[in-house]
Amino acid sequence: MKNHGLKETIERAKQGNEPAVPPKNNVIGFYRFVVDNDPIPFNQKEYEKHKNDKKKILNWVVPEMGPGSGGHTTIFRFISNLERLGFHSRVYLYMSPNFQDNASIRKFLKEYFPLLVPEVEVYCDVSQMKFAHATVATSWTTAYYVRKFQNTISKFYFVQDFEPHFYAHGSEYEFAENTYKMGFRGITAGDWLRDIMRNEYGMQADSFHFSYDDKVYQPKEKQDNEKRVFFYARPVTPRRDFELGMLALNELCRRMPEIEVVFAGWDVSGYEIPFKHRNLGIVTPQVLADSYAICDMCLVISNTNLSLVPFEVMACNSVAVCSKGANSSWMVNEENSILVDYDPIQIADRMEYYFNHPDELATIRKKGMDFVKGTSWYKEAEKVYASMLKGIEEDEKKLQ
Template identity: 40%
Template sequence: MIDKLINSYRNEGARATLRKICHKLKHTRQASGATPSKIDMSSIPIMPQLEDLMKADYIHHPYMRPEKLDKKLLNIAWVTPPVGPGGGGHTTISRFVRYLQSQGHRLTFYIYRNNTIPQSAKEAQDIFERSYNLNVPVKELEDFQDEDVVFATSWETAYAVFNLTGNHLHKFYFVQDFEPIFYGVGSRYKLAEATYKFGFYGITAGAWLPDKLKEYGMEADYFDFGADIDVYRPRTPILKKKKISFYARAHTERRGFELGVMALKIFKEKHPEYEIEFFGQDMSNYDIPFEFTDRGILNKQELADIYHESVACLVLSLTNVSLLPLELLVAGCVPVMNTGDNNTKVLGENEDIVYAEAYPVDLAAKLCEVVERQDINEHAEKMNQKYKGTSWEASYKKVEEIILREVTHG
């Protein structure tokens, strides 16, 4: 049992593991006929600490931005929930932390203990070093001090950041998705939504989110996505296999897993000669209605190998767009995606991305169109040439410029 939980945490992260624990406990109680005990508020996934919720009174005691600072190098803190290896959100945060550190700023992570799996600062630091190649101090939030700038990095950490005190502390919100819709319309939806009214300055992943945040009166600027060119650039000459891939994240609702599986079943019936590879999580416990290869959690080089061999990749994003499409374009693999302004506002009406309705029949039809092209290898080469300059450098610089513009004089 313990081994399974550790495996789940490594492959699927804290949120999915906690859901499994709650599900298991619920069914164990039902099977034993035990009388249900009273529900502990701290056991409801995912929530900030109750005292932080009660203390964060943005209505009667709003956060007021402090005066700008007369300095060029800043002490910048990031408040993060428990960290797991290979998480997309922490991967993006780590990119900017590494860049800001290289520019001479002092960076520190602070761990916020929401009610997911507990994690010490030492455990988090080990993961940052091992999985994200970061040499940055990680501290307990109780030890917070001497910072000029602090970033909330998720809705539950926003409550902790709101409650931090300091006459000259500038508070930012690093927004990578519209988190209220991670939940049904209920308490967590409303609590997540409220954080956009806290008065923090937002820096968002892509151009879709600032418009969403503006509805709550939140000021925000955004950075564009990039790709690691050196990793994903394909070998030449490009020779595609009869293979397509699927970014399969069954435990992440916004990745449309069920839609993807249904679409791929239709595709497989029309093109049985094509191999289908799943990646993104361990699929060994799932009963998939067609033959496929389960690749699980992969490192960047392993991902690049799949992209280079695949003609297309089905990657669904029902909230903010995934990081994958630009990586796929650099690698010469056609992204097949659901249409919607959450994707097109970030990536544009890109002729190299194949958009479909978020409906199995249309997704399957678009996959068929891609593999039925007569110029598959030539088209992959053209994509690679077009996107070989798509790096993260401009975004790194823009984020530093936003921070300095909002925090310092001159």
């Protein structure tokens, strides 16, 4: 059977002949994009047409998404705020198996990502990508396409996590890590990633910090005296430490059997859970907000970059229990959260202590609320706008 390249495969898929992405057992076909570096050339005429534009154009190359994807929500939130600040953005899907025309992806985004402002252009495939003042990779796979796309002044990398850690230390780890050496300018989610990009890969990188959606995550007073712990449970995502959390909660509930644990993030009905609990599964943001508000503490463990969950927890008048480390300390600390080691006994010890010292827990709760009230997605977008504009201006001087 003939093996087709990625571009050829996508064209065949549009004709209904085969999937847009080769099956993974076709190793050479599936990973061909890693070695495909045929340049898409700089278009001097397009540059001359747009070089004096006051409104700079950004191309965003994104992987396909499912409904409510957290990473895409953050990307689209920044794209929308940058549009309000004076950039104009175009979004292009890369290697999308399910969206083969522009109308279908635009309809999908309108339904599931309504925060994306309508002024943003959306396209189902990078083959439609035109000149832009800057082109932005948003994941390690998309970085390979941006590497060869030369029809732009600047190249940026919107880095939300250290993606090599999503894999065992093998080929995909190396494929992901190599993208940090491609010479892009970094826009990172937090200072931990910024420092890694600068210090380990020599990338010019600036960072943004997190905030929360204040239309969904709002403070509520707990209406009863039941002791509850929320656990962000993602057994399908190893970096979220499901097994570690389960051992810690089991130990806590062994000591304090009156505690009820509220699970959300994934359906855990297939697991043996000997303590009192609720299994909410995958839920809407509003259900999450309501769940945080009925819990005294919310356990959020991560072995990679901090997620948005601690900020949402604080905004709902609960207390985040977060794993210690440079990957989280750039925004959470002993003042606004409870920090724990990656040790189930120590986690149980800390949570038991605060259940027995409610006044101290209330102090952390108030400081957490005060902290998140001082954050703003729009202010963070202003930082990103300034960083990108500076990068474009510096890179344009190299063309002259």
